[in-house]
Amino acid sequence: MRQATRLLKIETGGRGFYEFTAALADFVRGERMGQGLLTVFCRHTSASLLIQENADPTVLKDLESVFSRLAPEGADYAHDTEGPDDMPAHIRAALTQTQLSIPIIGGSLAIGTWQGVYLFEHRRRPHRREIALHVIGA
Template sequence: MRQTSAILTVATPGQGLHECTDQVAAFVADSGMAEGLLTLFVRHTSASLLIQENAAPAARRDLERYFARIAPESAQYEHDDEGPDDMPAHLRSALTATSLSIPVMGGRMALGTWQGIYLFEHRHHGHRRRIAAHLIGE
């Protein structure tokens, strides 16, 4: 059994779903492991990770609009230290995932045909988000 880890950086221009599948796939390929389990963990409280539709941009837009409705910007939040998008970003992160587990089979992630890995940026301004990647396998 072997393991490897890395910090992957995703630069986001601002709010939205930003695909990072290729970057994660390169990490898996560089590991040389054929079988295993990949864990991804976003190291932020105002961003999250999703496995989502990667072919139809409308699916991403619909997700973004949905989260804007269920966790809207509002002056009613007590926590607004970094602006009006601060608390909604934390709520959206809490409602999604900060980590993902993906099987690796045949040296590749076992994603479905239309699945991609996305960093979901919940803040208006761009950031350099860090994702801890860990792969254990053979």
């Protein structure tokens, strides 16, 4: 068994979804792992990770709409240190994931045909996000 790690940086333009499936596939391919497990970890509390459909952009539009209703700005939150989108960002992150595990089979990510891996940015202003990658396998 071998292991490898990398920190991936993703520049966001504000709230939304940022697909980075290709960067994960490149990392796995570069490590020449035939089988194993890739762990993807978001090092932030106001952004998260999703595996979601990458064929029809209306899926992402609808997800954003639902999360806007679940965690609206302007509610009576005690925590608003960084502005009105601060606490809604933490709620969105709590409802999604900060860590994903993706099997590696035959040297490739074992995700479905229409699946992509996304950073889900919950803040309105641009951020530089860090994603920690860890792969173990042979």
